[in-house]
Amino acid sequence: MSEVQMSLLSPKEQKLLKPNPEAIAAEVLNKDMQKDVANLCDCIRANNLRIKWVGKNGWEVATNKTQVLRRIRINPADKYWYMTKTFNMFGRMCENQCCNSQIKIMNPTGKALEHTKTLILTARDIANAT
Helix, strand or coil: CCCCCHHHCCHHHHHHHCCCHHHHHHHHCCHHHHHHHHHHHHHHHHCCCEEEEEECCEEEEECCCCEEEEEEEEECCCCEEEEEEECEECCEECCCCCCCCEEEEECCCHHHHHHHHHHHHHHHHHHHHC
């Protein structure tokens, strides 16, 4: 692509390219946040999880059969990134129940990023056990 940033493409245009999180992070985020996104993606891939493009500047993380992280999303307008985790307890999704079943983790760094990785890997282990 010439000079056009992938992060600014329409969802339809991005669907053809299916960019990875690191490519969008390189266009949008500062160097520290780029490293954090790359660090998380490396951990996800090293632990046999898939990162799948699912929408404009957004990806899900899944095992072969179960979603373990609802979304990694990079916001080009405000230059931040976040993840949303949908709780999966005992093999059942707990969406839209009596409380909000999602947690949103904004710009994790340091210990927060390490705890986020642990949360993802724990969700993977639960998904694999069911």
